[in-house]
Amino acid sequence: MSARRPTRDARRAASAVAAGALCLVLAACGSQLDPNDVVTAGGTVGGTTVGGTGVVGDDGTVVGGDPGAGGVPGTDGSSGTSGSSGSSGSTGGTDSGGGSGSTTDPGGASSADGGGKAASCDGFKNGPGITDSTITIGNASDISGPVPGLFEAAQDATKAYVAFYNKSNPDGICGRSLVLKNYDSRTDAGADQQAYADGCENVFAMVGSMSAFDSGGASAAEGCGLPDIRSASVTKARSACKTCFGAQSTVANQFQNAVPDYVLKNFKAASQKGAMLYVNAGAAVENGKLQMQAMTQRGMKFVYEQAIEVSDFNYAPYVQQLKDRGVGYVQFIGAASQAVKLAQAMEQQSYEPDIYMLDPTAYTSEYLSGGAAVEGTTLFTNFVPFEEASSNQETQLYTSWLQQVKPGAKPTFFGAFAWSAARLFVQEATGLGGQLNRGTLVASLNKVSDWTANGLHSKQQVGPRQTGECWRFLTVKGGKFVAQGSRSYTCNGITTVR
Structure with missing residues (x-):
């Protein structure tokens, strides 16, 4: 037997992670996972990123030029389609259903900035992750580990929303385009902690993250006041974090x-x-x-x-x-x-x-x-x-923009809520305008209830932190x-x- 071939125990451990991690946040799951139940995989945090418009590259620079230029690249960092029309592809948890959709901004509540009146930008001050031209957000999701790609869909969905926003809003939030910095939490609490420690210093907020062992970064996020709008929270430690929120609101009990x-x-x-x-x-x-x-x-x-x-x-x-x-x-x-x-x-x-x-x-x-x-x-x-995408504009936006940034990718349950998290971030940040900072964003998120991301999902109690009914x-x-x-x-x- 080759030395590189996974052992039976390793394969069983990987299966255990898949079985446990994929059901934790469903139906008010949010329950604790014991890190001892997981085989930790090696890898790097912070530097491993997906190239493309509005995404931070390995050297810390923005890949693809001006994030608002409109080009939507593929995952290899090369130029993709212009974003003027949607690409066809598989659009669902199944291989049927869904379909292609327009990638033009639909306007109104479905527009990339939520359609509301933007607040005045008077008094806007730069801070962590904010320069005169960009606002950098981060996403820490399980990409590598015992189950490769476990929550990669959450990161892909966040990247899709950043592309959607930058294409639709070249002036950005008070003149600042969005930039996404990706982290690999590696199905490991330690890697999650490292990602959030880096995020405290280098991004304005974390958006759309999804990790099976998200307890690791909870104290780091709260300690530095880092807003964390997740696809969903999994552990009790993350649910208790005062600066952390889930687009899918869950409570363990x-x-x-x-x-x-x-x-x-x-x-x-x-x-x-x-x-x-x-x-x-x-x-x-x-x-x-x-x-x-x-x-x-x-x-x-x-x-x-x-x-x-x-x-x-x-x-x-x-x-x-x-x-x-x-x-x-x-x-x-x-x-x-x-x-x-x-x-x-x-x-x-x-x-x-x-x-x-x-x-x-x-x-x-x-x-x-x-x-x-x-x-x-x-x-x-x-x-x-996703089989009902033709009757839901927000689902169409998610599936079509996902195809723009990663052709052939399948939309998922976790991806849908990561897209929702990104929309929530943009809506709240736009509404704050010149008053935007980490503290005001957290205060604003605490007031969000009955969140549906324009009908993408059922009402979620983001601020009250209650399981959706x-x-x-x-x-x-x-x-x-x-x-x-x-x-x-x-x-x-x-x-x-x-």
């Missing part, structure tokens, strides 16, 4: 009532014989227990709970338990590949629950690859599916994700588990 209420209304008998299965890794364990308790408080009953080891490839015994106990409602928390494995095991044993429920983690083409075994699966989600449902039908019932969100409050 809160779960939305929309899910149990849907089950109680549509599958009454099954709701009294539920089962919760989760991967025994990272946040999945805590989330499984929390969600089961919250749904029990709402009126459901569970007769089976099971943690599944990442190394376990035989799901047949668990399915047998489901059959023996007469389970009607099955919920699973883990990676999409593992959810497929459970679905296939159920099909092989001729067991079909009344409802098989998953969170947005399963909104991937990988899950649909399960074929007939995954037909009928129900997912709960809090953002507009509004969710909707999808089902797998004919090998595609389609709306289950109404496309409107159900907003039934949240349950707090003490």
Whole structure:
């Protein structure tokens, strides 16, 4: 065996990271991950960046010339399309749906600056990350590590919004274009801390970041007053950070009532014989227990709970338990590949629950690859599916600008909320005008509630830091994700588990 080939233990550790990290922020996850559960990968922080218009290069200079010049490069730093029209490409968690869209500024609330009246620029003062011509923001997301590219989509989405803004607003914010400095948090709390320590000195704010171990940079951000508008916060330490906010607002011990209420209304008998299965890794364990308790408080009953080891490839015994106990409602928390494995095991044993429920983690083409075994699966989600992009202008903007900065890239759940974070930053900064500084930006963000990024997702309580209560449902039908019932969100409050 080659010395360079990953060991079985290393591959299992990587799978554990994927299973844990991908479900942490879904459905009020925000739970803690133990850094000891992750294999730390090597790499550099701060200097590794993606070249392109409005992006800081390895030597600290802006690659691609004037960030407002309008050229939107590819990921190799070469010139891309002019940004006058959208590129076609895959636009969704699936390989179907979505489509090309215009990359011109649509104006109004959907314009890159939010369409509101910009505040006076009188009194504007430069500060960390701000020069006479640019405002530098940073993004620290998991690019390398045991699961390469884990949250690369969040960084790509932030880059896409910077390109959108600079193309649409050549005068920038009080005469200053946006520049993006990218960091690799490497699925490691230490790397996250290093990124934010650098950010304290070299950027004005961090925007759209997404890391499985985001506790590392929490104290650094709060300590230097660095505004941090994330795709979502994962750990309790990050949620407690007073200068940190999530475009997807989550609280560790809160779960939305929309899910149990849907089950109680549509599958009454099954709701009294539920089962919760989760991967025994990272946040999945805590989330499984929390969600089961919250749904029990709402009126459901569970007769089976099971943690599944990442190394376990035989799901047949668990399915047998489901059959023996007469389970009607099955919920699973883990990676999409593992959810497929459970679905296939159920099909092989001729067991079909009344409802098989998953969170947005399963909104991937990988899950649909399960074929007939995954037909009928129900997912709960809090953002507009990419299959419905034609009816949502903000989704079109995200998907089309993503293709401009990284042709062929697939939009994702985490990318959508990173785009949302970037829009929120621009809107608040524009509204502050000459009064913009780190302190006033944090104060302004504390007042943001019911944030939807122009309908890209359901209402999020960014400032109050509460889990969003509004969710909707999808089902797998004919090998595609389609709306289950109404496309409107159900907003039934949240349950707090003490």
